[in-house]
Amino acid sequence: MREYLVVFLVAAAVTYLLTVVAREIAIRTGAVAKVRDRDVHAEPVPYLGGLAMLGGLLAAFLVARELPFLSGSPPWVFEDSLSVLAAGALVCAVGVLDDIFDLDALTKFGGQVVAVGALVYSGIQFRWFYQPDGTVLSLDGTQGALLTALIVLATVNAVNFIDGLDGLAAGVIGISALAFFFFCYQLTVINEAERATTGALLSAALAGVCAGFLVHNFHPARLFMGDSGSMLLGLVLSATTMTVTTQFVPTDIDIAEGAAGARASLLPMLLPVAVPILIMIVPLADLLLAVVRRTAAGRSPFAPDKQHLHHRLLEIGHSHRRAVLIMWMWAGWIGFGSVVASLYDDRWVWIGIGAAFAVTVGLTFLVPFLPGRHAQDGGPSPRRGPDSSAPQTL
Numbered sequence: 001m002r003e004y005l006v007v008f009l010v011a012a013a014v015t016y017l018l019t020v021v022a023r024e025i026a027i028r029t030g031a032v033a034k035v036r037d038r039d040v041h042a043e044p045v046p047y048l049g050g051l052a053m054l055g056g057l058l059a060a061f062l063v064a065r066e067l068p069f070l071s072g073s074p075p076w077v078f079e080d081s082l083s084v085l086a087a088g089a090l091v092c093a094v095g096v097l098d099d100i101f102d103l104d105a106l107t108k109f110g111g112q113v114v115a116v117g118a119l120v121y122s123g124i125q126f127r128w129f130y131q132p133d134g135t136v137l138s139l140d141g142t143q144g145a146l147l148t149a150l151i152v153l154a155t156v157n158a159v160n161f162i163d164g165l166d167g168l169a170a171g172v173i174g175i176s177a178l179a180f181f182f183f184c185y186q187l188t189v190i191n192e193a194e195r196a197t198t199g200a201l202l203s204a205a206l207a208g209v210c211a212g213f214l215v216h217n218f219h220p221a222r223l224f225m226g227d228s229g230s231m232l233l234g235l236v237l238s239a240t241t242m243t244v245t246t247q248f249v250p251t252d253i254d255i256a257e258g259a260a261g262a263r264a265s266l267l268p269m270l271l272p273v274a275v276p277i278l279i280m281i282v283p284l285a286d287l288l289l290a291v292v293r294r295t296a297a298g299r300s301p302f303a304p305d306k307q308h309l310h311h312r313l314l315e316i317g318h319s320h321r322r323a324v325l326i327m328w329m330w331a332g333w334i335g336f337g338s339v340v341a342s343l344y345d346d347r348w349v350w351i352g353i354g355a356a357f358a359v360t361v362g363l364t365f366l367v368p369f370l371p372g373r374h375a376q377d378g379g380p381s382p383r384r385g386p387d388s389s390a391p392q393t394l
Contacts, residue, residue, distance in 0.1 A: 001195075003067045004181070004204040010063045011208030015056030019216045022052040023223045031099040033224055045221060047099035050092045050228025053209045057085055057236065060205035073196030080198040083122035084239040091115035091156065091235050095228030108227065109153075115235060116152050120145045124239055148242065156234035158287035163230045166219035168324050172282055172331040173233045174210030177203045177240075179335030184244055186343050202240040206233070219321050278338035282331045313364070322367070329360045 026032060026046035033045045061081055064070045070077075094111030097103060103111075119125070125148040128138045139147065163169035181203040188195050210233070216223050225233075277284070313323035337353045 001185070003064070003069050004185070004200060006067060007060045007064050007070075007201065007204045008208035008211075011056040011060035011205045012212035014059040015052050015209045015212030016215055018052035018055040019049060019213060019223055022046075022048045022050075023216075025051065026099070026223070026226075029100050031096075031226065033226075045224050047224050047226030048096060048228055049213055049217065049223050049225035050095050050099075050230075050232045053213055053225065053229050053232055054089055054092050056209040056212055057088065057205050060208060061085060061201075064201055064205075070196050070201065074194065077196050077198050077201060080124060080243055081201055083119065083124050084198075084202060084236060084243075086122065087115050087119035087124070087239065088232050088236045090118055092228050092232040095226060095231045099226040099228050112153055112156055112231065113149070115231075116149045119152065119235070119239055120148055124148070124242060126242065151242070152235060152238045154284060154287065155238035156231050158284045159234035159237070160227065160230040161287050161290055162282065162327075163225065165324050165327075166221040167214055167217050168327055169230055169233065170210045170214050170217055170225065171324065171328045173237055174207050174214070175328055175331045176237060176282075176335050177207035177210065179332070179339050180237075180241055181207060182336070183339040183343070186339075187244075190343065198243040199240055202236060202243070206236055206240065209233075219324065278334060281334050282327065326360070326364050329363065333357060333360050 023046045026048040029048075031047040033047060061078075064081075065078060091112060094103075094108060094115065097111075098108050126139055126144045159169055159173060162172060181200055184197050184199040184203060185195070187193075188197060188200075213225065213229070217225065313326060333353075333356050337356065340349055341353060
């Protein structure tokens with residue numbers, strides 16, 4: 001655990017420092033979010049936060065290879081991690097080009113497909129699923145590649161969709177990464193397995209990257225992550241969750257005392273697949289709602305609008321910062337709630353999850369209507385209105 005903390009801190013510190021460099025590069029190359037009619041920031045803000053994030057991930061990876069415990073892990077831990085980072089660097093490069101030259105949606109999507117292709121080629125893809133009876137549901141190469149591409153591309157664009165308020169995407173992904181780290185680590189503890197895993201290493205680094213970037217990105221932001229950052233976060237998070245899907249066989253997985261027999265029989269198949277999806281439910285839900293909303297109106301799924309989940313929070317009276325914090329709370333409740341519920345079966349666990357849900361719902365829908373709350377919060381941000389803080393948001 002201590003070495004994972006070192007990985008987290010290295011990723012956070014390097015990202016924090018490189019953000020200053022990325023901001024200078026963005027200004028010199030013209031990668032700046034200009035003020036447009038559909039945007040609400042009142043002054044241009046530089047992009048290219050993804051460059052700092054990529055630097056933080058690479059630094060964490062290099063340091064991890066030198067740490068006493070992690071350096072002795074099985075070779076596939078670092079091999080798979082390097083494959084994910086290489087694909088992340090590729091999609092980050094596509095994002096940098098978009099931040100500078102404003103690529104059209106089809107070209108950008110093509111770049112995402114190439115990055116996913118590199119990920120699949122390196123061996124990071126779904127190959128099989130274990131079923132409750134211990135048998136294996138095998139996927140052929142085409143099926144595994146298509147399923148992998150679907151999940152990764154959906155996550156990449158989902159993160160891009162929620163990158164609409166200062167600190168929102170970085171906070172949601174950082175919380176999701178922490179939840180998945182807890183899932184990976186506790187799964188090895190419960191089953192007395194090797195603590196060093198690709199999922200734990202990458203999720204610790206990803207959480208650190210988000211923490212370091214948030215110092216510069218929380219409202220009012222001095223730098224936007226841009227497509228270079230949102231696509232990098234989406235690919236690394238989805239690929240990270242994918243690495244655990246074939247790590248454990250049914251006979252390896254055990255759970256805390258008190259689990260029901262039927263639930264125990266389903267865990268080997270459902271845990272590695274369902275938990276990652278639940279952890280990413282906030283950006284994925286926003287993506288799905290946006291696609292349905294736009295296609296139902298006869299518009300392109302990529303056409304920008306002001307009806308994302310965070311826009312709705314602003315509309316009902318939340319300030320900019322409070323809307324972001326509430327979205328973080330929802331991500332935390334879903335992410336950590338699903339992980340804890342999947343690993344432990346205890347009455348107090350469910351009571352805690354229920355209490356956290358009640359608090360989150362109350363803060364979401366009741367706080368805006370408390371007397372004097374609007375004046376105390378200073379009303380909506382004078383720098384931002386009810387629209388995306390980043391023009392790349394779809």
